Amino acid sequence: MSAWFELLLHGVLAVLALSVLPTLYRLRLGPSLPDRAVALDLIALQLTGAIAVYAILTHEPVLLDAAMVLAIISSLGTIAIARYLFSGKEGSL
Amino acid sequence: MREPIAAVFLVFGAFFMLLAGLGMVRLPDLFLRLQAAAKAATFGLGGLMWAAAVAEWSPSVVARVLLTSIFVFAITPVAAQLIAHAAFRAGVPLWERTRENDLEGQRSPPGPRKPRHGAFPDDA
Secondary structure, three states: OOHHHHHHHHHHHHHHHHHHHHHHHHHHHOOOHHHHHHHHHHHHHHHHHHHHHHHHHHOOOOHHHHHHHHHHHHHHHHHHHHHHHHOOOOOOO | OHHHHHHHHHHHHHHHHHHHHHHHHHOOOHHHHHHHHHHHHHHHHHHHHHHHHHHOOOHHHHHHHHHHHHHHHHHHHHHHHHHHHHHHHHOOOOOOOOOOOOOOOOOOOOOOOOOOOOOOHHHO
C-alpha cells in the first residue's frame, strides 16, 4: 500500500467521523421518535462505511462481515420502529 | 494500479456520507431529512464498499461487498418509505412551505395494519 493511499484512507476516516457529528446532533435534538430512528439508521450506515474503510486500512476482510451484519440490523431496526408507529393511534405523536 | 480507482470510490463515498450528515442538520423537516438519510447514505455506502472491493481484489471480498450493497440498495428505500408513512400517519408536522400533499385527508385507518391482497390500498 502506497503512502498517499494510506493518507487518503485516514482522511476518509476523519471525514466519516465528522459526518457522524451532525447526525448525533439530530439524534439528540430530533423533535419526534421517527427523527431519532432515521438518525440512528444513518449513524449505522456511516459506521458501516467506516468499517469498510478500516478493513482496507488493516487488510482484514473479516471486518466486512461485521459491516454486512451492521447494515442489515440497522435497516431492520428502522422497519421495526415503523411497525411500532403503525400499531399506535393515528395522530398520536 | 487498483489504488487510484479505489481512491476515486473513496472520495465519492466520503463526499456523499458528509452530504448525508450535513442534510440531517440543514433540512427542515423529517420527510426532507429522509432524502439525505436514505439516498445520500446509500450512495456513500456503495462507494465505500466498492472501494474496499477494488482495493482488496479477491473473490471472497467482492462477494461480500456485492451482497452488502445489494442488500443496502434493496432495503434502505423500503425502511425510508415505511418510516415516512408511519410518521405521516402519526402526525409528524410537515415543513410550513410544503406545497404538494397528496395524502391530505386520506390517512390510513387507525390500528394495526391488516395484510392485504389484490389492489394497492390507495387505489380505492
